[in-house]
Amino acid sequence: MGRQTPQPASQNPASPNPASQHPARREGLEEGHQADPYRLNRKFDQPSTCPDCQASYHQGHWSWQLPVPGAPQHRCPACQRIRDRVPAGELTLSGAFVSEHYGEILGLIEHTEAHIRQEHPLERLIEIAIDDNHHQAVLTFTGTHATHGMSEAIHHAFGGELEAAYPEGSTPLRVHWRR
Numbered sequence: 001m002g003r004q005t006p007q008p009a010s011q012n013p014a015s016p017n018p019a020s021q022h023p024a025r026r027e028g029l030e031e032g033h034q035a036d037p038y039r040l041n042r043k044f045d046q047p048s049t050c051p052d053c054q055a056s057y058h059q060g061h062w063s064w065q066l067p068v069p070g071a072p073q074h075r076c077p078a079c080q081r082i083r084d085r086v087p088a089g090e091l092t093l094s095g096a097f098v099s100e101h102y103g104e105i106l107g108l109i110e111h112t113e114a115h116i117r118q119e120h121p122l123e124r125l126i127e128i129a130i131d132d133n134h135h136q137a138v139l140t141f142t143g144t145h146a147t148h149g150m151s152e153a154i155h156h157a158f159g160g161e162l163e164a165a166y167p168e169g170s171t172p173l174r175v176h177w178r179r
């Protein structure tokens with residue numbers, strides 16, 4: 001249309017070169033990817049105990065150590081995500097194999113989730129939503145590590161195709177497995 005966009009009043013020769021803002025913005029995005037609001041911006045007393053799952057916070061991380069009697073209670077980031085219904089990752093399983101072998105798949109899911117949760121207390125399966133015909137199951141997780149771990153365990157055990165869409169901003173990691 002040839003219309004001139006008015007220049008912001010602040011854009012005078014003394015302002016920083018706008019071109020230099022691009023790398024800074026990228027950096028900001030990368031930092032944003034690391035800066036999980038459920039893990040940072042929170043200062044917990046040490047030791048403290050999660051009232052929902054009984055995990056213990058000590059020396060800067062959550063573990064399954066027995067709660068210290070009388071320790072203050074703070075909800076852990078995994079339980080907070082579950083309460084807020086904000087999964088960090090989602091794995092969709094679809095295809096005829098899912099309905100034909102649902103029992104086997106479920107057994108592997110249970111085994112794998114117990115293993116991941118034991119090693120990484122904040123990495124958990126939130127729920128499995130399955131359609132009536134068992135053609136598609138959607139698993140949600142409190143962490144991306146659990147999402148990847150479960151996807152790889154299913155792929156390793158049953159073959160099929162795995163596809164991951166890398167998250168932008170605060171959207172969850174989405175992985176799709178088909179067979």
Ligand SMILES: [Zn+2]
Nearest residue numbers: 050053076079
């Ligand atoms: Zn908890």
